[in-house]
Amino acid sequence: MKRTIIFTVFRIIEKLRVGEKAYLLKIQASQVKRSKPGQFVIVQRDELSERIPLSILESHEYGFSCLLKVVGRSTMELLEEGEELLYIAGPLGVPFPVGRYGRVLFYSHDWGIAPILNVARALKIEGNFLKLVHTSEELYLMDQVERVFHLWDVSSDPLPEECDLVVSAGSNHLSEKLTQLYPNKPILSMVNVHMLDAVGLCLVCRVRVDGEYRLACSEGPWFEAHKVDWRDLISRENIYKEQERQATEEYLKLLKRRELKG
Ligand code: FES
Known part of the structure:
Protein backbone atom coordinates (compact mmCIF):
# COMPACT_ATOMS: atom_id res chain seq x y z
CA MET A 1 0.00 0.00 0.00
CA LYS A 2 1.26 3.41 -0.92
CA ARG A 3 1.72 5.72 2.08
CA THR A 4 1.82 9.48 1.92
CA ILE A 5 3.68 11.37 4.60
CA ILE A 6 2.73 14.99 5.00
CA PHE A 7 5.15 17.35 6.70
CA THR A 8 3.65 20.50 8.11
CA VAL A 9 5.78 23.59 8.34
CA PHE A 10 4.70 26.42 10.57
CA ARG A 11 5.35 29.88 9.18
CA ILE A 12 6.28 32.93 11.22
CA ILE A 13 4.09 35.53 9.57
CA GLU A 14 5.40 38.57 11.41
CA LYS A 15 8.22 39.57 13.76
CA LEU A 16 7.76 42.94 15.33
CA ARG A 17 10.23 44.51 17.74
CA VAL A 18 8.38 45.66 20.86
CA GLY A 19 11.29 46.43 23.20
CA GLU A 20 14.89 45.75 24.09
CA LYS A 21 15.42 42.12 23.01
CA ALA A 22 11.64 41.55 22.86
CA TYR A 23 9.64 40.64 19.75
CA LEU A 24 6.03 39.97 18.98
CA LEU A 25 5.75 36.89 16.75
CA LYS A 26 2.68 35.94 14.74
CA ILE A 27 2.79 32.27 13.86
CA GLN A 28 0.67 30.23 11.49
CA ALA A 29 -0.43 27.07 13.29
CA SER A 30 -4.08 26.19 12.83
CA GLN A 31 -4.18 23.74 15.76
CA VAL A 32 -3.39 26.56 18.23
CA LYS A 33 -6.14 28.93 17.17
CA ARG A 34 -8.61 27.46 19.65
CA SER A 35 -6.29 27.75 22.65
CA LYS A 36 -7.68 28.70 26.05
CA PRO A 37 -6.39 31.49 28.35
CA GLY A 38 -3.13 30.65 30.10
CA GLN A 39 -1.98 27.89 27.75
CA PHE A 40 1.37 27.65 25.98
CA VAL A 41 3.13 25.96 23.06
CA ILE A 42 6.47 24.23 22.57
CA VAL A 43 8.32 25.26 19.43
CA GLN A 44 11.35 23.84 17.67
CA ARG A 45 13.04 25.61 14.77
CA ASP A 46 14.75 22.62 13.15
CA GLU A 47 15.73 19.06 14.05
CA LEU A 48 18.94 20.20 15.78
CA SER A 49 17.54 23.08 17.80
CA GLU A 50 16.23 23.06 21.34
CA ARG A 51 12.50 22.91 22.08
CA ILE A 52 11.33 25.98 23.95
CA PRO A 53 8.04 26.80 25.66
CA LEU A 54 6.31 30.05 24.68
CA SER A 55 3.22 31.47 26.36
CA ILE A 56 0.34 32.23 24.04
CA LEU A 57 -0.47 35.93 23.97
CA GLU A 58 -3.52 35.67 21.74
CA SER A 59 -5.12 33.24 19.31
CA HIS A 60 -6.01 34.33 15.78
CA GLU A 61 -7.79 32.77 12.81
CA TYR A 62 -4.40 31.64 11.40
CA GLY A 63 -2.78 30.53 14.66
CA PHE A 64 -1.43 32.60 17.52
CA SER A 65 0.88 35.39 18.62
CA CYS A 66 3.48 35.27 21.37
CA LEU A 67 6.19 37.38 22.94
CA LEU A 68 9.75 36.25 22.27
CA LYS A 69 12.33 37.47 24.76
CA VAL A 70 15.82 36.89 23.38
CA VAL A 71 17.81 35.42 26.25
CA GLY A 72 20.08 32.73 24.74
CA ARG A 73 20.94 30.66 21.69
CA SER A 74 17.52 29.11 21.02
CA THR A 75 15.61 32.37 21.20
CA MET A 76 18.35 34.12 19.21
CA GLU A 77 18.13 31.46 16.48
CA LEU A 78 14.37 31.89 16.34
CA LEU A 79 14.79 35.57 15.82
CA GLU A 80 17.67 35.41 13.33
CA GLU A 81 16.70 32.39 11.26
CA GLY A 82 13.19 31.37 12.17
CA GLU A 83 11.08 32.05 9.10
CA GLU A 84 9.58 28.60 9.43
CA LEU A 85 9.35 26.21 12.36
CA LEU A 86 9.68 22.47 12.10
CA TYR A 87 7.59 21.63 15.14
CA ILE A 88 4.89 23.17 17.30
CA ALA A 89 3.11 21.24 20.04
CA GLY A 90 0.09 22.80 21.62
CA PRO A 91 -1.95 24.32 22.94
CA LEU A 92 -0.53 22.74 26.10
CA GLY A 93 -1.16 23.04 29.82
CA VAL A 94 -4.24 23.36 31.98
CA PRO A 95 -6.08 26.58 31.09
CA PHE A 96 -6.39 29.33 33.69
CA PRO A 97 -9.64 28.98 35.71
CA VAL A 98 -11.58 31.89 34.21
CA GLY A 99 -14.41 33.17 36.42
CA ARG A 100 -15.90 36.07 38.31
CA TYR A 101 -13.53 36.88 41.19
CA GLY A 102 -14.13 40.60 41.76
CA ARG A 236 16.97 24.58 39.81
CA GLU A 237 16.56 27.74 37.73
CA ASN A 238 20.25 28.05 36.76
CA ILE A 239 21.01 24.38 36.38
CA TYR A 240 21.81 24.68 32.63
CA LYS A 241 23.30 28.16 32.86
CA GLU A 242 26.85 27.18 31.86
CA GLN A 243 25.69 25.09 28.87
CA GLU A 244 23.40 27.94 27.81
CA ARG A 245 26.25 30.45 28.07
CA GLN A 246 28.54 28.28 25.92
CA ALA A 247 25.84 27.64 23.32
CA THR A 248 25.10 31.38 23.06
CA GLU A 249 28.79 32.20 22.71
CA GLU A 250 29.20 29.63 19.91
CA TYR A 251 26.17 31.00 18.11
CA LEU A 252 27.43 34.58 18.33
CA LYS A 253 30.74 33.41 16.80
CA LEU A 254 28.83 31.67 14.03
CA LEU A 255 26.88 34.85 13.28
CA LYS A 256 30.15 36.80 13.21
CA ARG A 257 31.73 34.34 10.76
CA ARG A 258 28.67 34.56 8.51
CA GLU A 259 28.80 38.34 8.63
CA LEU A 260 32.49 38.36 7.65
CA LYS A 261 31.86 35.93 4.79
CA GLY A 262 28.87 37.91 3.60
S1 FES B 1 8.61 18.95 30.05
FE1 FES B 1 9.14 16.87 30.30
S2 FES B 1 7.74 16.14 31.79
FE2 FES B 1 7.18 18.21 31.48
Missing part, protein backbone atom coordinates in the same frame (compact mmCIF):
# COMPACT_ATOMS: atom_id res chain seq x y z
CA ARG A 103 -11.01 42.76 42.05
CA VAL A 104 -8.05 40.95 40.49
CA LEU A 105 -4.50 42.14 40.98
CA PHE A 106 -2.03 40.99 38.32
CA TYR A 107 1.73 41.00 38.85
CA SER A 108 3.99 40.54 35.84
CA HIS A 109 7.73 40.50 35.41
CA ASP A 110 9.49 40.94 32.06
CA TRP A 111 8.00 38.51 29.44
CA GLY A 112 5.33 37.52 31.99
CA ILE A 113 3.17 40.32 30.60
CA ALA A 114 2.23 38.01 27.67
CA PRO A 115 0.47 35.24 29.65
CA ILE A 116 -0.91 37.89 32.02
CA LEU A 117 -2.55 39.75 29.11
CA ASN A 118 -3.95 36.50 27.77
CA VAL A 119 -5.59 35.66 31.11
CA ALA A 120 -6.66 39.25 31.87
CA ARG A 121 -8.56 39.55 28.58
CA ALA A 122 -10.71 36.56 29.56
CA LEU A 123 -11.25 37.80 33.13
CA LYS A 124 -12.36 41.20 31.82
CA ILE A 125 -15.13 39.56 29.78
CA GLU A 126 -16.34 37.98 33.06
CA GLY A 127 -16.75 41.46 34.57
CA ASN A 128 -13.75 41.50 36.95
CA PHE A 129 -11.97 44.72 37.89
CA LEU A 130 -8.34 44.39 36.76
CA LYS A 131 -5.21 46.10 38.00
CA LEU A 132 -1.70 45.36 36.71
CA VAL A 133 1.55 45.90 38.61
CA HIS A 134 4.56 45.30 36.37
CA THR A 135 7.74 44.74 38.37
CA SER A 136 10.53 45.10 35.78
CA GLU A 137 11.66 48.29 34.08
CA GLU A 138 10.43 47.75 30.57
CA LEU A 139 6.74 47.12 30.01
CA TYR A 140 6.07 45.62 26.58
CA LEU A 141 2.81 45.74 24.60
CA MET A 142 1.65 49.01 26.17
CA ASP A 143 -1.23 49.44 23.71
CA GLN A 144 -2.72 46.14 24.86
CA VAL A 145 -2.04 46.91 28.53
CA GLU A 146 -4.02 50.15 28.25
CA ARG A 147 -6.90 48.42 26.48
CA VAL A 148 -7.20 45.49 28.89
CA PHE A 149 -6.51 46.83 32.41
CA HIS A 150 -8.60 49.35 34.34
CA LEU A 151 -5.45 50.48 36.19
CA TRP A 152 -1.76 49.75 35.75
CA ASP A 153 1.48 50.65 37.45
CA VAL A 154 5.21 49.85 37.29
CA SER A 155 6.95 49.14 40.58
CA SER A 156 9.93 46.96 41.44
CA ASP A 157 8.93 46.88 45.09
CA PRO A 158 5.15 46.44 45.24
CA LEU A 159 3.11 46.83 48.40
CA PRO A 160 0.02 44.76 49.25
CA GLU A 161 -3.30 46.12 47.98
CA GLU A 162 -6.93 45.24 48.54
CA CYS A 163 -8.09 42.53 46.12
CA ASP A 164 -9.95 39.21 45.84
CA LEU A 165 -7.41 37.31 43.75
CA VAL A 166 -3.71 37.73 42.91
CA VAL A 167 -2.26 36.42 39.63
CA SER A 168 1.44 36.42 38.73
CA ALA A 169 3.76 35.38 35.90
CA GLY A 170 7.31 35.92 34.68
CA SER A 171 9.41 35.30 37.80
CA ASN A 172 9.56 32.63 40.50
CA HIS A 173 11.15 35.16 42.86
CA LEU A 174 8.21 37.52 42.37
CA SER A 175 5.65 34.79 42.99
CA GLU A 176 7.45 33.67 46.13
CA LYS A 177 7.50 37.26 47.38
CA LEU A 178 3.76 37.57 46.75
CA THR A 179 3.09 34.66 49.10
CA GLN A 180 4.64 36.79 51.87
CA LEU A 181 2.82 39.98 50.82
CA TYR A 182 -0.53 38.19 50.64
CA PRO A 183 -0.45 35.39 53.26
CA ASN A 184 -4.25 35.02 53.29
CA LYS A 185 -5.22 35.70 49.68
CA PRO A 186 -5.57 33.18 46.88
CA ILE A 187 -2.66 33.54 44.44
CA LEU A 188 -2.49 31.79 41.07
CA SER A 189 1.04 31.84 39.70
CA MET A 190 2.61 30.62 36.51
CA VAL A 191 5.75 28.65 37.36
CA ASN A 192 8.91 29.35 35.42
CA VAL A 193 10.59 26.01 34.56
CA HIS A 194 12.71 24.35 31.90
CA MET A 195 10.81 21.99 29.60
CA LEU A 196 12.05 19.33 27.18
CA ASP A 197 9.41 16.98 25.84
CA ALA A 198 6.27 18.57 27.34
CA VAL A 199 4.52 15.20 27.33
CA GLY A 200 5.30 14.12 30.88
CA LEU A 201 8.32 11.88 30.23
CA CYS A 202 11.47 13.88 30.98
CA LEU A 203 10.34 15.23 34.40
CA VAL A 204 12.46 18.36 33.88
CA CYS A 205 9.42 20.55 34.57
CA ARG A 206 8.61 19.00 37.97
CA VAL A 207 7.32 21.36 40.65
CA ARG A 208 6.79 20.52 44.30
CA VAL A 209 3.20 21.43 45.13
CA ASP A 210 1.75 20.62 48.55
CA GLY A 211 4.62 18.18 49.19
CA GLU A 212 4.21 16.23 45.93
CA TYR A 213 5.90 16.57 42.56
CA ARG A 214 3.59 17.76 39.78
CA LEU A 215 4.44 18.40 36.13
CA ALA A 216 4.18 21.97 34.89
CA CYS A 217 3.75 20.87 31.25
CA SER A 218 0.68 18.71 31.81
CA GLU A 219 -0.68 19.75 35.24
CA GLY A 220 0.41 23.41 35.19
CA PRO A 221 1.70 25.94 34.44
CA TRP A 222 -0.67 27.70 36.92
CA PHE A 223 -0.56 26.61 40.56
CA GLU A 224 -1.80 28.01 43.85
CA ALA A 225 1.33 29.92 44.91
CA HIS A 226 1.02 29.19 48.65
CA LYS A 227 1.36 25.47 47.90
CA VAL A 228 4.43 25.71 45.65
CA ASP A 229 7.91 25.01 47.00
CA TRP A 230 9.48 28.12 45.43
CA ARG A 231 12.89 27.48 47.04
CA ASP A 232 13.16 24.12 45.26
CA LEU A 233 12.14 25.70 41.95
CA ILE A 234 14.50 28.66 42.29
CA SER A 235 17.42 26.36 43.19
Whole structure:
Protein backbone atom coordinates (compact mmCIF):
# COMPACT_ATOMS: atom_id res chain seq x y z
CA MET A 1 0.00 0.00 0.00
CA LYS A 2 1.26 3.41 -0.92
CA ARG A 3 1.72 5.72 2.08
CA THR A 4 1.82 9.48 1.92
CA ILE A 5 3.68 11.37 4.60
CA ILE A 6 2.73 14.99 5.00
CA PHE A 7 5.15 17.35 6.70
CA THR A 8 3.65 20.50 8.11
CA VAL A 9 5.78 23.59 8.34
CA PHE A 10 4.70 26.42 10.57
CA ARG A 11 5.35 29.88 9.18
CA ILE A 12 6.28 32.93 11.22
CA ILE A 13 4.09 35.53 9.57
CA GLU A 14 5.40 38.57 11.41
CA LYS A 15 8.22 39.57 13.76
CA LEU A 16 7.76 42.94 15.33
CA ARG A 17 10.23 44.51 17.74
CA VAL A 18 8.38 45.66 20.86
CA GLY A 19 11.29 46.43 23.20
CA GLU A 20 14.89 45.75 24.09
CA LYS A 21 15.42 42.12 23.01
CA ALA A 22 11.64 41.55 22.86
CA TYR A 23 9.64 40.64 19.75
CA LEU A 24 6.03 39.97 18.98
CA LEU A 25 5.75 36.89 16.75
CA LYS A 26 2.68 35.94 14.74
CA ILE A 27 2.79 32.27 13.86
CA GLN A 28 0.67 30.23 11.49
CA ALA A 29 -0.43 27.07 13.29
CA SER A 30 -4.08 26.19 12.83
CA GLN A 31 -4.18 23.74 15.76
CA VAL A 32 -3.39 26.56 18.23
CA LYS A 33 -6.14 28.93 17.17
CA ARG A 34 -8.61 27.46 19.65
CA SER A 35 -6.29 27.75 22.65
CA LYS A 36 -7.68 28.70 26.05
CA PRO A 37 -6.39 31.49 28.35
CA GLY A 38 -3.13 30.65 30.10
CA GLN A 39 -1.98 27.89 27.75
CA PHE A 40 1.37 27.65 25.98
CA VAL A 41 3.13 25.96 23.06
CA ILE A 42 6.47 24.23 22.57
CA VAL A 43 8.32 25.26 19.43
CA GLN A 44 11.35 23.84 17.67
CA ARG A 45 13.04 25.61 14.77
CA ASP A 46 14.75 22.62 13.15
CA GLU A 47 15.73 19.06 14.05
CA LEU A 48 18.94 20.20 15.78
CA SER A 49 17.54 23.08 17.80
CA GLU A 50 16.23 23.06 21.34
CA ARG A 51 12.50 22.91 22.08
CA ILE A 52 11.33 25.98 23.95
CA PRO A 53 8.04 26.80 25.66
CA LEU A 54 6.31 30.05 24.68
CA SER A 55 3.22 31.47 26.36
CA ILE A 56 0.34 32.23 24.04
CA LEU A 57 -0.47 35.93 23.97
CA GLU A 58 -3.52 35.67 21.74
CA SER A 59 -5.12 33.24 19.31
CA HIS A 60 -6.01 34.33 15.78
CA GLU A 61 -7.79 32.77 12.81
CA TYR A 62 -4.40 31.64 11.40
CA GLY A 63 -2.78 30.53 14.66
CA PHE A 64 -1.43 32.60 17.52
CA SER A 65 0.88 35.39 18.62
CA CYS A 66 3.48 35.27 21.37
CA LEU A 67 6.19 37.38 22.94
CA LEU A 68 9.75 36.25 22.27
CA LYS A 69 12.33 37.47 24.76
CA VAL A 70 15.82 36.89 23.38
CA VAL A 71 17.81 35.42 26.25
CA GLY A 72 20.08 32.73 24.74
CA ARG A 73 20.94 30.66 21.69
CA SER A 74 17.52 29.11 21.02
CA THR A 75 15.61 32.37 21.20
CA MET A 76 18.35 34.12 19.21
CA GLU A 77 18.13 31.46 16.48
CA LEU A 78 14.37 31.89 16.34
CA LEU A 79 14.79 35.57 15.82
CA GLU A 80 17.67 35.41 13.33
CA GLU A 81 16.70 32.39 11.26
CA GLY A 82 13.19 31.37 12.17
CA GLU A 83 11.08 32.05 9.10
CA GLU A 84 9.58 28.60 9.43
CA LEU A 85 9.35 26.21 12.36
CA LEU A 86 9.68 22.47 12.10
CA TYR A 87 7.59 21.63 15.14
CA ILE A 88 4.89 23.17 17.30
CA ALA A 89 3.11 21.24 20.04
CA GLY A 90 0.09 22.80 21.62
CA PRO A 91 -1.95 24.32 22.94
CA LEU A 92 -0.53 22.74 26.10
CA GLY A 93 -1.16 23.04 29.82
CA VAL A 94 -4.24 23.36 31.98
CA PRO A 95 -6.08 26.58 31.09
CA PHE A 96 -6.39 29.33 33.69
CA PRO A 97 -9.64 28.98 35.71
CA VAL A 98 -11.58 31.89 34.21
CA GLY A 99 -14.41 33.17 36.42
CA ARG A 100 -15.90 36.07 38.31
CA TYR A 101 -13.53 36.88 41.19
CA GLY A 102 -14.13 40.60 41.76
CA ARG A 103 -11.01 42.76 42.05
CA VAL A 104 -8.05 40.95 40.49
CA LEU A 105 -4.50 42.14 40.98
CA PHE A 106 -2.03 40.99 38.32
CA TYR A 107 1.73 41.00 38.85
CA SER A 108 3.99 40.54 35.84
CA HIS A 109 7.73 40.50 35.41
CA ASP A 110 9.49 40.94 32.06
CA TRP A 111 8.00 38.51 29.44
CA GLY A 112 5.33 37.52 31.99
CA ILE A 113 3.17 40.32 30.60
CA ALA A 114 2.23 38.01 27.67
CA PRO A 115 0.47 35.24 29.65
CA ILE A 116 -0.91 37.89 32.02
CA LEU A 117 -2.55 39.75 29.11
CA ASN A 118 -3.95 36.50 27.77
CA VAL A 119 -5.59 35.66 31.11
CA ALA A 120 -6.66 39.25 31.87
CA ARG A 121 -8.56 39.55 28.58
CA ALA A 122 -10.71 36.56 29.56
CA LEU A 123 -11.25 37.80 33.13
CA LYS A 124 -12.36 41.20 31.82
CA ILE A 125 -15.13 39.56 29.78
CA GLU A 126 -16.34 37.98 33.06
CA GLY A 127 -16.75 41.46 34.57
CA ASN A 128 -13.75 41.50 36.95
CA PHE A 129 -11.97 44.72 37.89
CA LEU A 130 -8.34 44.39 36.76
CA LYS A 131 -5.21 46.10 38.00
CA LEU A 132 -1.70 45.36 36.71
CA VAL A 133 1.55 45.90 38.61
CA HIS A 134 4.56 45.30 36.37
CA THR A 135 7.74 44.74 38.37
CA SER A 136 10.53 45.10 35.78
CA GLU A 137 11.66 48.29 34.08
CA GLU A 138 10.43 47.75 30.57
CA LEU A 139 6.74 47.12 30.01
CA TYR A 140 6.07 45.62 26.58
CA LEU A 141 2.81 45.74 24.60
CA MET A 142 1.65 49.01 26.17
CA ASP A 143 -1.23 49.44 23.71
CA GLN A 144 -2.72 46.14 24.86
CA VAL A 145 -2.04 46.91 28.53
CA GLU A 146 -4.02 50.15 28.25
CA ARG A 147 -6.90 48.42 26.48
CA VAL A 148 -7.20 45.49 28.89
CA PHE A 149 -6.51 46.83 32.41
CA HIS A 150 -8.60 49.35 34.34
CA LEU A 151 -5.45 50.48 36.19
CA TRP A 152 -1.76 49.75 35.75
CA ASP A 153 1.48 50.65 37.45
CA VAL A 154 5.21 49.85 37.29
CA SER A 155 6.95 49.14 40.58
CA SER A 156 9.93 46.96 41.44
CA ASP A 157 8.93 46.88 45.09
CA PRO A 158 5.15 46.44 45.24
CA LEU A 159 3.11 46.83 48.40
CA PRO A 160 0.02 44.76 49.25
CA GLU A 161 -3.30 46.12 47.98
CA GLU A 162 -6.93 45.24 48.54
CA CYS A 163 -8.09 42.53 46.12
CA ASP A 164 -9.95 39.21 45.84
CA LEU A 165 -7.41 37.31 43.75
CA VAL A 166 -3.71 37.73 42.91
CA VAL A 167 -2.26 36.42 39.63
CA SER A 168 1.44 36.42 38.73
CA ALA A 169 3.76 35.38 35.90
CA GLY A 170 7.31 35.92 34.68
CA SER A 171 9.41 35.30 37.80
CA ASN A 172 9.56 32.63 40.50
CA HIS A 173 11.15 35.16 42.86
CA LEU A 174 8.21 37.52 42.37
CA SER A 175 5.65 34.79 42.99
CA GLU A 176 7.45 33.67 46.13
CA LYS A 177 7.50 37.26 47.38
CA LEU A 178 3.76 37.57 46.75
CA THR A 179 3.09 34.66 49.10
CA GLN A 180 4.64 36.79 51.87
CA LEU A 181 2.82 39.98 50.82
CA TYR A 182 -0.53 38.19 50.64
CA PRO A 183 -0.45 35.39 53.26
CA ASN A 184 -4.25 35.02 53.29
CA LYS A 185 -5.22 35.70 49.68
CA PRO A 186 -5.57 33.18 46.88
CA ILE A 187 -2.66 33.54 44.44
CA LEU A 188 -2.49 31.79 41.07
CA SER A 189 1.04 31.84 39.70
CA MET A 190 2.61 30.62 36.51
CA VAL A 191 5.75 28.65 37.36
CA ASN A 192 8.91 29.35 35.42
CA VAL A 193 10.59 26.01 34.56
CA HIS A 194 12.71 24.35 31.90
CA MET A 195 10.81 21.99 29.60
CA LEU A 196 12.05 19.33 27.18
CA ASP A 197 9.41 16.98 25.84
CA ALA A 198 6.27 18.57 27.34
CA VAL A 199 4.52 15.20 27.33
CA GLY A 200 5.30 14.12 30.88
CA LEU A 201 8.32 11.88 30.23
CA CYS A 202 11.47 13.88 30.98
CA LEU A 203 10.34 15.23 34.40
CA VAL A 204 12.46 18.36 33.88
CA CYS A 205 9.42 20.55 34.57
CA ARG A 206 8.61 19.00 37.97
CA VAL A 207 7.32 21.36 40.65
CA ARG A 208 6.79 20.52 44.30
CA VAL A 209 3.20 21.43 45.13
CA ASP A 210 1.75 20.62 48.55
CA GLY A 211 4.62 18.18 49.19
CA GLU A 212 4.21 16.23 45.93
CA TYR A 213 5.90 16.57 42.56
CA ARG A 214 3.59 17.76 39.78
CA LEU A 215 4.44 18.40 36.13
CA ALA A 216 4.18 21.97 34.89
CA CYS A 217 3.75 20.87 31.25
CA SER A 218 0.68 18.71 31.81
CA GLU A 219 -0.68 19.75 35.24
CA GLY A 220 0.41 23.41 35.19
CA PRO A 221 1.70 25.94 34.44
CA TRP A 222 -0.67 27.70 36.92
CA PHE A 223 -0.56 26.61 40.56
CA GLU A 224 -1.80 28.01 43.85
CA ALA A 225 1.33 29.92 44.91
CA HIS A 226 1.02 29.19 48.65
CA LYS A 227 1.36 25.47 47.90
CA VAL A 228 4.43 25.71 45.65
CA ASP A 229 7.91 25.01 47.00
CA TRP A 230 9.48 28.12 45.43
CA ARG A 231 12.89 27.48 47.04
CA ASP A 232 13.16 24.12 45.26
CA LEU A 233 12.14 25.70 41.95
CA ILE A 234 14.50 28.66 42.29
CA SER A 235 17.42 26.36 43.19
CA ARG A 236 16.97 24.58 39.81
CA GLU A 237 16.56 27.74 37.73
CA ASN A 238 20.25 28.05 36.76
CA ILE A 239 21.01 24.38 36.38
CA TYR A 240 21.81 24.68 32.63
CA LYS A 241 23.30 28.16 32.86
CA GLU A 242 26.85 27.18 31.86
CA GLN A 243 25.69 25.09 28.87
CA GLU A 244 23.40 27.94 27.81
CA ARG A 245 26.25 30.45 28.07
CA GLN A 246 28.54 28.28 25.92
CA ALA A 247 25.84 27.64 23.32
CA THR A 248 25.10 31.38 23.06
CA GLU A 249 28.79 32.20 22.71
CA GLU A 250 29.20 29.63 19.91
CA TYR A 251 26.17 31.00 18.11
CA LEU A 252 27.43 34.58 18.33
CA LYS A 253 30.74 33.41 16.80
CA LEU A 254 28.83 31.67 14.03
CA LEU A 255 26.88 34.85 13.28
CA LYS A 256 30.15 36.80 13.21
CA ARG A 257 31.73 34.34 10.76
CA ARG A 258 28.67 34.56 8.51
CA GLU A 259 28.80 38.34 8.63
CA LEU A 260 32.49 38.36 7.65
CA LYS A 261 31.86 35.93 4.79
CA GLY A 262 28.87 37.91 3.60
S1 FES B 1 8.61 18.95 30.05
FE1 FES B 1 9.14 16.87 30.30
S2 FES B 1 7.74 16.14 31.79
FE2 FES B 1 7.18 18.21 31.48
